[in-house]
Every structure is written in C-alpha cells, then in structure tokens.
Amino acid sequence: MKINFTLNHQPVSIDVPAGITLLRMLRDYLGVTGPKEGCGVGECGACSVLLDGLLVDSCLVLAPQVEGREVVTIEGIRAPDGGPNDLQKNFIKYGAVQCGICIPGMVLAGEALLARTLHPSREEIRDALTGNLCRCTGYQQIVDAIEATALERSRLQEQQKV
Amino acid sequence: MSTYQFVGKSIERVDALEKVLGTAKYVGDYYLPGMLYARALRSEVPHARIVELDVSPALQVPGVKAVITCDDFVDHGNFGFPVKDQYVLAYQKVRYVGEAIAAVAAETEEAALEGIKAIHLVLEPLPGLFDIDHALDPNAPQVGPDRADGKHPNFLDMSPVYKGNVDEVLKQCDVVLDLKYTTPHQEHAYIETEGALAIPTPEGGVVVYVSCQSPFIDKGILQMVLGLDPARVRTIIPPVGGSFGGKDDLNYYTSAQVAALALKTGKPVRMTFSREESMIASYKRDAAHMHIQLGASHDGVLRACRAKHTFDSGAYASQTPFTAWRGSIHAMGAYRYDACEVEITSVYSNNGFSGAFRGFGNTEACFAIEQAIDEMADALGMDPIDFRLKNCLRLGDETPHGQILTQSVGLTECLQIVRKASDWDRKRTEYSRQAAGDIRRGIGVAALFHGTSLGAEGIDSATSTIEIENDHTIVLTSGLTDYGPGSRTVYTIIAAEELGVNMKRIIMLRPDTNTAIDSGPTVASRSTMVGGNAVRNAARNLAQTINLAASDLLKCSVDQLYRVGEDFVGPSEEVVRWDAVVDHARDMGLVLSTYGKWVAPKIDWDHHGGRGTPYFAYHFAAHVAEVEVDVRIGKTQVLNYWAAHDSGTVIFPEGAYGQVYGGVAQGIGYALLEEALYADGYLQSVNFDTYLIPTSMDVPEIKATFVQTYFSEGPYGAKNIAEPAMVPAAPAVLNAIAHAIGRRIRDLPADLEKVVLGEALRKKGSPVSCKIGLKTK
Numbered sequence: 001m002k003i004n005f006t007l008n009h010q011p012v013s014i015d016v017p018a019g020i021t022l023l024r025m026l027r028d029y030l031g032v033t034g035p036k037e038g039c040g041v042g043e044c045g046a047c048s049v050l051l052d053g054l055l056v057d058s059c060l061v062l063a064p065q066v067e068g069r070e071v072v073t074i075e076g077i078r079a080p081d082g083g084p085n086d087l088q089k090n091f092i093k094y095g096a097v098q099c100g101i102c103i104p105g106m107v108l109a110g111e112a113l114l115a116r117t118l119h120p121s122r123e124e125i126r127d128a129l130t131g132n133l134c135r136c137t138g139y140q141q142i143v144d145a146i147e148a149t150a151l152e153r154s155r156l157q158e159q160q161k162v
Numbered sequence: 163m164s165t166y167q168f169v170g171k172s173i174e175r176v177d178a179l180e181k182v183l184g185t186a187k188y189v190g191d192y193y194l195p196g197m198l199y200a201r202a203l204r205s206e207v208p209h210a211r212i213v214e215l216d217v218s219p220a221l222q223v224p225g226v227k228a229v230i231t232c233d234d235f236v237d238h239g240n241f242g243f244p245v246k247d248q249y250v251l252a253y254q255k256v257r258y259v260g261e262a263i264a265a266v267a268a269e270t271e272e273a274a275l276e277g278i279k280a281i282h283l284v285l286e287p288l289p290g291l292f293d294i295d296h297a298l299d300p301n302a303p304q305v306g307p308d309r310a311d312g313k314h315p316n317f318l319d320m321s322p323v324y325k326g327n328v329d330e331v332l333k334q335c336d337v338v339l340d341l342k343y344t345t346p347h348q349e350h351a352y353i354e355t356e357g358a359l360a361i362p363t364p365e366g367g368v369v370v371y372v373s374c375q376s377p378f379i380d381k382g383i384l385q386m387v388l389g390l391d392p393a394r395v396r397t398i399i400p401p402v403g404g405s406f407g408g409k410d411d412l413n414y415y416t417s418a419q420v421a422a423l424a425l426k427t428g429k430p431v432r433m434t435f436s437r438e439e440s441m442i443a444s445y446k447r448d449a450a451h452m453h454i455q456l457g458a459s460h461d462g463v464l465r466a467c468r469a470k471h472t473f474d475s476g477a478y479a480s481q482t483p484f485t486a487w488r489g490s491i492h493a494m495g496a497y498r499y500d501a502c503e504v505e506i507t508s509v510y511s512n513n514g515f516s517g518a519f520r521g522f523g524n525t526e527a528c529f530a531i532e533q534a535i536d537e538m539a540d541a542l543g544m545d546p547i548d549f550r551l552k553n554c555l556r557l558g559d560e561t562p563h564g565q566i567l568t569q570s571v572g573l574t575e576c577l578q579i580v581r582k583a584s585d586w587d588r589k590r591t592e593y594s595r596q597a598a599g600d601i602r603r604g605i606g607v608a609a610l611f612h613g614t615s616l617g618a619e620g621i622d623s624a625t626s627t628i629e630i631e632n633d634h635t636i637v638l639t640s641g642l643t644d645y646g647p648g649s650r651t652v653y654t655i656i657a658a659e660e661l662g663v664n665m666k667r668i669i670m671l672r673p674d675t676n677t678a679i680d681s682g683p684t685v686a687s688r689s690t691m692v693g694g695n696a697v698r699n700a701a702r703n704l705a706q707t708i709n710l711a712a713s714d715l716l717k718c719s720v721d722q723l724y725r726v727g728e729d730f731v732g733p734s735e736e737v738v739r740w741d742a743v744v745d746h747a748r749d750m751g752l753v754l755s756t757y758g759k760w761v762a763p764k765i766d767w768d769h770h771g772g773r774g775t776p777y778f779a780y781h782f783a784a785h786v787a788e789v790e791v792d793v794r795i796g797k798t799q800v801l802n803y804w805a806a807h808d809s810g811t812v813i814f815p816e817g818a819y820g821q822v823y824g825g826v827a828q829g830i831g832y833a834l835l836e837e838a839l840y841a842d843g844y845l846q847s848v849n850f851d852t853y854l855i856p857t858s859m860d861v862p863e864i865k866a867t868f869v870q871t872y873f874s875e876g877p878y879g880a881k882n883i884a885e886p887a888m889v890p891a892a893p894a895v896l897n898a899i900a901h902a903i904g905r906r907i908r909d910l911p912a913d914l915e916k917v918v919l920g921e922a923l924r925k926k927g928s929p930v931s932c933k934i935g936l937k938t939k
C-alpha cells in the first residue's frame with residue numbers, strides 16, 4: 001500500500017506491504033539504517049524515532065500509522081551545516097559513546113526530553129532514558145551529555161530573550 | 163612522571179562522530195544488490211540424535227536459493243579451541259536448544275523462514291543432563307565427546323592452585339567458615355545481535371563482514387571448514403555493537419554458514435539474528451556452584467582457603483577451560499594465606515553452552531570469595547575494610563600461587579580511597595545501628611585482583627602496522643578489534659604521542675585480515691597493554707625514520723632536533739613542517755611503512771601442580787555500594803557507588819571512566835536482575851521483556867577514581883580496565899544488602915524473592931518461548 005509521510009523534513013511516498021512496521025519500512029524500503037532493531041518488542045529503544053515530535057519505538061508502529069505524519073530519525077538530527085548538532089557534539093565530548101548501537105536512540109530520547117524542558121534534573125534525564133537500553137556505558141556519560149546540552153540551550157534561550 | 167601531549171588528556175573518540183550521526187554501518191545495515199537472507203534451522207530440543215535430515219523440501223519453497231548442512235563443510239565443519247568439539251552445523255547430535263542444524267539462503271527473510279520450516283528433520287530425543295552436580299555420575303547422560311583417557315566424557319577440565327596443607331592450617335584456625343554460593347548463567351545482552359555477511363569473490367573465495375571479536379580466528383576457522391586457500395578468505399570487522407566476550411564462537415560459525423551459502427549461490431548472503439534467536443542460540447556466562455572454606459585467627463589474620471567450584475560449560479567446551487582456569491587463579495581473592503587449595507572443575511551439560519563473558523571466571527569466583535571474606539569479617543567482629551586491609555596483597559608479597567609481586571600493586575590505596583570517598587566509617591556505623599523497619603540501608607565493599615591479558619592461556623603478542631600515505635595521513639592497523647571499549651582511540655593517542663603529530667592525521671583502521679597482522683584474540687582486556695605496546699613500537703620505528711629525514715633536512719644530528727607542535731626545529735632555530743619532512747624522507751628513498759610487535763613477558767604455570775606465575779601483572783580495585791532495600795517487596799536500589807581502580811597509567815580517561823560505569827552497570831545487573839535460567843535445557847527468558855538488564859534508573863551515579871601505579875611493561879605505565887570494572891560489583895552490592903537486612907543471599911541474583919523469602923520460588927519451566935522464538939521473525 002502507498003504511504004505518504006514526512007521523513008526528516010522531506011515528503012516521502014512509498015509502496016510497502018501493509019503489515020510491516022515503521023522500522024522495517026525505514027530500514028528495508030527506504031535505506032534509513034540509523035534506527036536499529038535491538039529487540040523488536042518495544043523494550044530496548046534502539047529503533048527510537050520521533051513521531052510528531054514524540055519518542056516512539058518504531059518496531060511497535062505499523063507503517064500505515066505514519067500516514068500524513070512527521071517522522072524524524074537520527075539522520076534528521078543535524079546542525080545546519082550537516083554536521084553534529086550541539087547534543088551530538090556533547091555525546092562525543094562527554095565520552096557518551098561506546099559501541100554506538102544504542103546511540104541513535106539515545107540522541108533522539110535526549111532531543112525528545114529537551115523539547116519538553118531545558119531544565120531537567122539528572123533524575124529526570126535518567127527517567128527520560130528508561131525506554132532506551134545501553135549495555136556499554138552505564139548511562140552516566142549520556143546523562144552528562146544531555147545535562148550539558150540542556151544548560152547550553154537554556155543559556156542560549158535566555159540570551160535570545162534579552 | 164613525564165608530561166604527555168595526548169596520553170591522559172581529554173580526547174574525543176575516533177569513531178564517535180559516525181555513531182552520533184547514525185551513519186556507522188553495522189553488519190545488519192548492509193543491503194547489497196542481489197543479497198540473500200540466511201536463516202538457520204535450530205534445535206528445539208536440548209539433546210537428541212539426528213535421525214533424519216532432508217533439506218531438499220526447502221529448495222521447493224519460492225525464493226529459497228540454497229540450503230546447507232554439516233556435509234557442506236570439511237570434516238563436517240568440526241572446530242573449536244582448546245577442545246575441537248563444535249560443528250558449524252550439527253553433526254549427528256544436537257546438544258542444546260538453539261544449536262544450528264541447517265541453514266537456508268533466500269531472497270527474503272520470510273522465504274528463508276519458510277525454507278527452514280520446510281526442512282524434514284527427525285530427532286530422537288536423548289536423556290538430558292541439566293544438573294551439573296551430577297554431571298560426573300557414572301550413569302549421567304553423555305554430553306561431551308568420547309575420550310580415550312578413561313576420564314568421564316562429561317569432565318572437561320580441572321584447574322588447581324595449591325599452597326601448603328589446608329587441612330593442617332584449618333585445624334589451627336580459631337574461626338572456620340564453610341560456605342556455598344551459586345551464580346546463574348548470564349546473557350551478554352549486547353544491543354546489536356549476531357550477524358555476518360559473506361560476499362563471494364570472482365576467484366572463488368569469500369569476503370566476510372562479521373560482528374565478532376577476533377578476526378584472525380574467524381578467518382582461520384573459515385579457511386579450515388571451507389577448505390579454502392588462506393589467500394581466498396578475508397574477514398573484515400565492521401563496527402561491532404557490543405560484545406563483552408560474547409561475539410566469539412557463535413559468530414564464527416555464523417560466518418562459516420553465510421560463507422558456504424555465498425559460495426554455493428554466488429551471491430552475497432547476510433544472516434542477522436532476531437533477539438530471540440540471539441538469546442537462545444548464543445553462549446552465556448557459565449553458571450557456577452562454589453564451595454569455600456575459610457580459616458582465620460582471632461586477631462584477624464586470614465590463614466587458609468579452600469575453594470572447590472564447578473563451572474557449567476554446557477554443550478561445548480568453548481572458552482570454559484580458560485574461564486575456569488582464570489577463575490581458579492583468582493578464587494582465593496587478593497589475600498595472603500598460609501595454605502590454599504583451589505580446584506575448579508568444568509563439566510558438560512545440556513544447559514545451552516557457556517563461553518567468554520567480561521571477567522571470564524573471575525566474575526563468578528570473586529562473587530563467592532568476596533562475600534566469604536565479608537562473612538569472615540563479620541564472624542571476627544571486624545570492619546570489612548579493616549579486615550581486607552590487614553590481609554590483602556601488597557608490594558613485595560608472595561601470592562598464593564608463589565609469585566612475588568614486584569611492582570604496581572595498588573589495592574591498599576584503592577581500599578583507602580573508597581573508604582574515604584564513601585564516608586564508609588560513618589555510614590557503616592549508622593546503618594549497623596538503624597532501627598528495625600521496612601526500608602533499610604546498607605553499605606558494602608569488595609576487593610579485586612585481576613590478572614592482566616592472557617596469562618598462561620597462550621602466547622601473548624600483538625603487531626601493528628603503520629604507514630604514511632601520499633597525502634601525509636598516517637594509516638595505522640591492529641589485529642585487535644574495538645567492539646566498543648575504545649582501543650582504536652587508545653591506539654591513535656599512542657601513535658600521535660610517539661610521532662608528535664595531531665591525532666586527526668591518523669586513520670586507525672578497523673581490523674581486516676588482508677591489511678592487519680594476526681595479533682591473537684581480542685579478549686582478556688589485553689588491547690591497551692599488548693596492542694598498545696605494539697602500536698607504540700610501530701610508531702617508534704616510524705618516528706626513527708622521520709627523525710632521520712628531519713636531521714638530514716636540518717643538517718644536524720637527531721639529538722639536536724626538537725619539536726614545536728608537529729614542526730621540527732633544528733639547532734639554528736630553523737623550522738620545518740611535518741609534511742616537508744615526510745616529503746624529504748620520500749626523496750631520500752626511505753620507506754615510510756613499518757610495523758611494531760610486542761611480546762608479553764614470559765610467564766610459567768604448572769597446570770597440574772597449581773603453582774607458578776600465572777600473569778605478568780594484576781589490576782587491583784575496590785568498590786563500595788550503598789543500597790536501600792525495601793524488605794516488604796524485596797526491591798534493592800543502589801543509591802551510590804564508588805569504584806577505585808589501579809589500572810596503571812590511564813591513557814584515554816573518557817574511555818576508562820566509560821569502562822568503569824558500564825562495568826559497574828553490568829555488575830549491578832548480575833547482582834540484582836539477571837538470570838538466564840535454563841529449565842530442562844530451555845532458556846526461560848528470550849527477549850528484554852523477561853530478561854531484564856539495568857536501565858538508566860537502576861544504575862546510580864558512580865564515582866570512579868584511578869590509582870595510577872606505574873607498570874613498567876605497559877605503554878606509558880598502563881595496565882587494563884575493561885573486565886576488572888565489572889568483577890567486584892556484584893559482591894559489593896550483595897555485601898551491602900547483607901549489611902542492610904542482616905541476612906546473606908548467597909545465590910545470584912538477589913531478586914525480589916530471594917530478598918523477601920531468602921530463596922528462589924520454584925517455577926515450572928516451559929519450552930514454549932524457545933520454540934516460538936526459533937520459528938518467528
């Protein structure tokens with residue numbers, strides 16, 4: 001069946017079997033391999049994407065459900081120059097990346113949180129990451145990176161207000 | 163200590179950018195034109211004879227292009243080290259649920275699944291062996307291979323350490339404890355499942371991309387089971403999405419399966435596992451039954467230790483003989499004894515199969531001995547840290563194995579650091595006096611020693627190549643894989659340090675058997691020390707050539723040269739750029755490509771006498787966990803955590819901290835949540851909905867400190883970090899729980915039931931999740 005949606009700010013129209021998941025459509029039909037399959041049952045968050053700005057497990061979303069909606073994958077998270085944005089830079093700076101397989105999901109989880117608040121406590125950051133499993137990092141440097149980005153963005157916001 | 167430009171400085175990981183952008187390509191991210199999808203038919207019973215196997219019906223399924231069995235391999239695909247007991251696809255028998263029997267390649271994943279369902283298979287079930295305490299009974303079902311030496315076929319190995327006469331010394335002890343502990347199988351739970359992609363070459367060979375640890379082992383197995391000339395087999399390691407010891411054997415036979423299918427079809431073939439398939443088919447940390455007798459005198463001197471453990475190797479030997487050996491070396495803990503007797507026996511069973519997992523036998527052994535040490539401190543009425551400080555290994559001591567520790571022994575400092583940082587004395591007193599209540603707090607400690615690198619397991623050396631390209635970039639290789647911990651960054655730092663160039667100039671390649679040189683397995687936390695020394699030697703060899711060119715260009719002797727940034731400066735203050743020196747070197751006809759090798763110091767170990775020098779150095783550490791236990795529901799929350807590690811010089815701090823945080827998190831999972839339970843050979847948790855690993859809310863803020871005792875053989879004085887970071891975590895948490903609730907939990911994990919009831923609820927196992935998991939997408 002034909003599905004029309006916005007993927008990383010570009011309109012997409014694609015024919016896929018009706019029963020497949022959003023994850024499968026992204027990876028197997030659109031060649032968007034940033035989202036990973038870690039469990040297929042909504043437990044690990046490796047397949048995380050933003051659907052209309054909200055963090056979802058794309059392995060739990062059926063492809064037709066995104067009709068007319070906006071999907072952002074890690075490929076859509078970039079600075080204007082196409083390089084890493086501030087959050088991605090902080091992931092690098094704070095040593096938040098090891099094997100990297102969970103990182104697309106973690107960055108998106110971070111973005112989803114920062115879209116809600118720029119003043120999260122570390123506890124709130126940890127809470128926002130509970131749907132994203134990481135077996136390598138113990139989460140601490142990921143929390144550091146998100147915390148630092150929140151601070152930078154909130155400072156920027158204040159400067160802009162002035 | 164000398165100052166370095168890069169070593170020990172805040173550095174960005176060399177592979178972080180592609181990972182945060184999501185552009186890093188893991189095996190499962192490869193979609194090649196015409197690529198086929200492979201799937202394995204896996205055993206749904208724990209032990210059986212293969213009576214009938216007809217794969218031809220699979221070929222009738224639309225889209226199926228090829229199907230293979232063990233008959234498609236040389237000697238039925240028999241491989242394995244140190245025991246050659248495994249098959250690429252099952253031969254005559256299956257010995258665990260999940261064992262691959264045949265493999266299909268098809269145009270789609272759906273067709274591949276239909277293909278394996280179409281295969282005609284008749285299995286004759288054999289009695290299963292599930293209780294390792296009865297593995298060596300005369301009438302136990304035979305799981306291990308036939309053997310000619312008269313030993314029980316289920317007996318795999320026995321690793322001893324002997325010092326003095328334990329019975330004699332125990333008789334003289336004022337306090338003797340006799341304690342039993344168990345640890346369960348543990349799943350690695352790398353977030354990237356297993357996968358391999360084989361591409362046939364026009365010459366009749368294969369190029370295999372595989373998510374594994376040791377590229378040259380993979381290549382060696384491929385050429386052996388496929389009967390190919392070594393020049394026709396190439397293994398390339400793409401980014402690996404976590405491993406922790408878990409991406410050895412299973413990934414080697416997966417790569418052999420896709421390679422055979424690629425050769426048969428002439429098409430690229432990829433197999434990637436679903437999570438269920440990964441959990442069911444993959445090897446685990448061995449389960450262990452451990453028995454410790456400990457003797458001490460009233461004044462708090464430890465005197466004797468006996469440790470008799472049994473490790474469950476499961477269906478195949480895999481790495482268990484080595485795991486059990488490492489376990490035996492560490493089973494008495496980092497203490498002095500008058501007498502010591504360790505015997506770790508490993509046995510076959512039909513409980514999946516066990517292999518390498520972070521800590522490699524010490525994780526299990528340390529859990530037992532560090533609780534036992536705590537129990538002894540309690541029995542003597544001593545503070546657990548005081549008791550450890552009184553008895554722990556120090557510089558100049560002789561270990562129970564008969565090795566004199568001549569350098570880099572930082573355990574005392576580690577214990578003192580965590581004591582102070584955690585405010586141990588105050589909290590220990592306060593929590594010991596807390597009023598009865600449902601919410602209880604406790605604080606616990608564990609100490610660690612962990613032999614660095616392979617030790618007496620094998621020849622320990624590594625080689626790196628280094629070359630300057632025409633565009634002046636420096637290309638560096640290693641035969642060791644960075645599956646997450648950061649060794650590629652460590653190597654880049656080392657090469658930059660030795661050559662005095664910016665790190666950005668250096669391209670540190672991932673392993674490829676056509677470009678890198680065999681450096682042994684990527685295991686045992688040996689990358690920094692062994693691989694790092696090889697890089698350092700390679701870079702030094704290259705620097706010598708470059709210095710020669712610079713001195714020629716600046717018309718001076720090499721020792722008159724000095725460096726300002728990348729530039730070379732001669733005695734007349736004349737400055738020449740790095741690039742100019744490289745160009746001049748080329749003009750001089752100098753070869754700008756070289757290599758460096760490092761061979762670890764010799765060690766010797768008497769495997770029967772149980773004495774010698776098992777490792778050339780040890781990592782030491784101490785951890786403190788502070789917990790809160792809700793005794794009504796049995797829930798334990800780790801509130802705070804302190805870790806001090808003597809890892810020698812730290813080369814890549816962000817990476818080293820990351821190892822500690824990640825290691826502690828895995829240890830907390832092992833302590834409180836994780837149990838890969840086999841019921842009659844069937845794994846009971848086959849995905850993350852039932853096999854729980856720690857989330858961001860289960861892991862506390864961890865305060866890590868490095869005690870950098872210089873180790874003369876390590877690069878810049880470095881030892882290691884990856885495995886030791888995990889090992890002491892579980893006993894530290896369990897000791898804290900005991901402090902909180904006044905009762906010992908001696909069987910992992912300390913889940914809700916064990917905390918509330920003191921024992922695990924007996925649940926009836928079921929084969930259902932395995933059976934469904936093996937036959938769904």
Ligand code: FES
Nearest residue numbers: 038040042045059
């Ligand atoms: S793959 Fe979607 S949550 Fe794990």
Ligand code: FES
Nearest residue numbers: 099100102134136
């Ligand atoms: S970095 Fe490996 S799973 Fe998160």
